[in-house]
Amino acid sequence: MRYNNSRTLALFYCQNVPGAGERERIGLEKKYGLSIRFFPIACSGRLEPVHLLSALENFADAAYVITCPQGMCRYFEGNLRAIKRVRRTQDIIAGIGLERERVGIVTGLKEDPKTLAEHAEEIFDKTLQMGRSPVLDKGEANYDHCATEAH
Amino acid sequence: MPEKYVIHTTTAPNRFKAVSRSGIIAWEEGCLRCAVCVKERCVYDVYYKRKLDPRQMIDSIDNLCMNCLRCVQGCPKELITKSLNPEYKEMGDDFFTPEIISKLWSQAETGKIPVSGAGYPGPFSGPGFDSMWTDMSEIVRPTRDGIHGREYISTAIDLGRTIKSLRFDDSGALLAETPLLVDIPLPILLKVPPFGAISDKTLLGWAMAAKRLGTLLALKIDDVEKLPDQFRPWLVPVLEEDLTDPAIIPVGVRIVEIPWSSRFEKSAKIIKDTFPSMLVCVNIAMMDGMEEKAVSVADAGLDIIHLELGRYSEKEPETYDPRRVKDAIRSVHMKLVETNIRDEVTLVASGGFAMAEHVAKGMICGADAVMAEFQLLIGLQCRMCRRCATGLSCPVDIQDASAKWVAARVVNLFGAWHNQLIELMGAMGIRDARRLRGEVGRAMFFEDLDKVAFGSLGSAGEGFELE
Numbered sequence: 001m002r003y004n005n006s007r008t009l010a011l012f013y014c015q016n017v018p019g020a021g022e023r024e025r026i027g028l029e030k031k032y033g034l035s036i037r038f039f040p041i042a043c044s045g046r047l048e049p050v051h052l053l054s055a056l057e058n059f060a061d062a063a064y065v066i067t068c069p070q071g072m073c074r075y076f077e078g079n080l081r082a083i084k085r086v087r088r089t090q091d092i093i094a095g096i097g098l099e100r101e102r103v104g105i106v107t108g109l110k111e112d113p114k115t116l117a118e119h120a121e122e123i124f125d126k127t128l129q130m131g132r133s134p135v136l137d138k139g140e141a142n143y144d145h146c147a148t149e150a151h
Numbered sequence: 152m153p154e155k156y157v158i159h160t161t162t163a164p165n166r167f168k169a170v171s172r173s174g175i176i177a178w179e180e181g182c183l184r185c186a187v188c189v190k191e192r193c194v195y196d197v198y199y200k201r202k203l204d205p206r207q208m209i210d211s212i213d214n215l216c217m218n219c220l221r222c223v224q225g226c227p228k229e230l231i232t233k234s235l236n237p238e239y240k241e242m243g244d245d246f247f248t249p250e251i252i253s254k255l256w257s258q259a260e261t262g263k264i265p266v267s268g269a270g271y272p273g274p275f276s277g278p279g280f281d282s283m284w285t286d287m288s289e290i291v292r293p294t295r296d297g298i299h300g301r302e303y304i305s306t307a308i309d310l311g312r313t314i315k316s317l318r319f320d321d322s323g324a325l326l327a328e329t330p331l332l333v334d335i336p337l338p339i340l341l342k343v344p345p346f347g348a349i350s351d352k353t354l355l356g357w358a359m360a361a362k363r364l365g366t367l368l369a370l371k372i373d374d375v376e377k378l379p380d381q382f383r384p385w386l387v388p389v390l391e392e393d394l395t396d397p398a399i400i401p402v403g404v405r406i407v408e409i410p411w412s413s414r415f416e417k418s419a420k421i422i423k424d425t426f427p428s429m430l431v432c433v434n435i436a437m438m439d440g441m442e443e444k445a446v447s448v449a450d451a452g453l454d455i456i457h458l459e460l461g462r463y464s465e466k467e468p469e470t471y472d473p474r475r476v477k478d479a480i481r482s483v484h485m486k487l488v489e490t491n492i493r494d495e496v497t498l499v500a501s502g503g504f505a506m507a508e509h510v511a512k513g514m515i516c517g518a519d520a521v522m523a524e525f526q527l528l529i530g531l532q533c534r535m536c537r538r539c540a541t542g543l544s545c546p547v548d549i550q551d552a553s554a555k556w557v558a559a560r561v562v563n564l565f566g567a568w569h570n571q572l573i574e575l576m577g578a579m580g581i582r583d584a585r586r587l588r589g590e591v592g593r594a595m596f597f598e599d600l601d602k603v604a605f606g607s608l609g610s611a612g613e614g615f616e617l618e
Contacts (some may be wrong), residue, residue: 015237022241022536029543039208042234046176051201058205075232081180
């Protein structure tokens with residue numbers, strides 16, 4: 001099945017998430033087309049708010065991070081730091097009037113780790129329920145409201 | 152310097168940021184903002200020139216970093232780590248490895264020989280061409296004479312049939328007609344790859360590159376019509392089936408490629424009868440029986456044999472192994488030598504030449520020239536991800552690249568290969584590429600050395616471990 005809709009999800013994922021190889025990624029790209037942009041990263045702790053904000057600013061309706069299960073980070077604290085950075089990004093976008101849910105993080109369970117495909121499906125379903133990002137729909141965005149919220 | 156000895160290159164910048172080998176992982180939390188901050192001391196100012204490319208989500212700290220590791224070692228709180236980029240690790244395949252791909256990108260961008268400056272850290276032997284070592288016993292001479300200076304090293308080769316001997320009548324006039332030859336200034340022909348996000352602009356760029364390099368571009372016969380007539384002398388139309396109607400051969404081309412089949416002689420005769428000055432190249436798949444097929448082509452008096460791995464890989468992809476090219480070329484070459492017809496025919500090989508050194512090694516194994524195909528795509532920043540083959544869009548939009556940029560990148564890439572070939576030949580003491588063919592005395596083969604050194608010890612069984 002190939003999704004055909006107007007939502008775009010930026011999905012950053014740790015390379016240690018199960019099923020995160022290039023072959024699986026190509027399979028997911030075939031399934032979702034341009035609706036999901038996949039960005040493999042060496043460690044989720046590598047991400048900074050600027051990455052997520054840049055995705056929201058340029059092309060994405062939502063930007064999510066998938067980390068390896070807690071306690072399994074090969075850099076010990078990478079996924080813990082990623083959680084803090086995503087929270088900080090959520091605060092920033094809330095400050096300009098965007099929904100906090102447009103940025104999020106998903107951490108796998110150590111006992112029952114989900115694959116990249118399973119995570120992607122869940123997150124994409126969530127994205128579909130959100131409206132188009134007002135940042136991208138510049139013509140319709142209410143910037144006065146955003147400015148007021150930010151102050 | 153005469154044109155045939157030099158390839159002029161100009162920098163052709165990447166259209167997309169190159170995927171970097173490694174990335175910096177810098178924890179912000181825990182930073183003391185101390186006076187000895189390694190970020191401020193970075194000699195390349197990587198942390199202060201930082202930018203993010205939102206299209207690819209590539210952070211400039213990864214691309215600009217020169218891997219000196221001063222920041223990793225110097226941070227008092229050990230907050231900085233370097234890690235391999237997972238996207239880099241996934242590039243290419245067993246043959247076009249990420250390292251080879253990134254080096255080809257660099258050569259296509261700059262036209263210069265890639266220099267790591269840190270020695271060679273890899274193993275000394277491996278499969279395929281990696282089990283061949285060229286004899287560099289003349290390596291002192293290039294530095295004394297200057298390989299780009301006083302003594303010219305010619306990389307030019309001739310394509311076509313040669314005659315065994317010249318015969319003259321009593322008045323000294325030649326009795327037989329001299330055969331036709333196409334001479335090209337470097338032993339590398341270009342070939343349109345079997346997959347890729349290829350547009351008419353890409354084809355035009357490759358044709359422009361072939362013309363500027365003075366070499367030839369092999370492409371499907373239907374694609375010839377997509378290019379202006381002025382490029383015809385540099386094109387080799389490739390027929391997929393036996394020829395019945397000579398009218399389909401584009402006028403102005405100098406060489407035509409036909410497939411080997413039980414009726415290849417008939418196709419060749421039609422071409423020779425219609426276009427007497429045209430050379431005929433016969434494509435033989437690199438698979439069982441190729442030696443006998445090669446002999447039959449030479450016996451039929453045809454000009455060029457194209458030994459191709461690509462066709463083999465399409466038919467039996469599960470057995471695709473470019474490393475077999477070395478042995479295949481040697482086998483066909485030796486068969487032609489044993490049959491005393493090697494000098495009468497040109498042998499071109501394609502399908503397993505990922506680096507400049509492979510060209511020289513392929514020629515040492517017995518090829519007169521090699522054909523590059525996937526390198527044409529990689530030069531345009533292709534990652535060999537094969538998304539295009541599955542119907543997905545190209546991550547670097549090769550189809551949108553201008554013909555001028557495509558041509559510049561390909562000229563740069565093969566300009567760099569040409570320089571490496573000259574370096575290699577200079578170090579081997581060979582001044583003419585035509586003398587490189589079959590010159591196994593200038594190379595050492597791991598299999599032979601292994602046999603000589605350790606053959607008497609027998610072989611260890613599978614799973615054998617030293618105690």
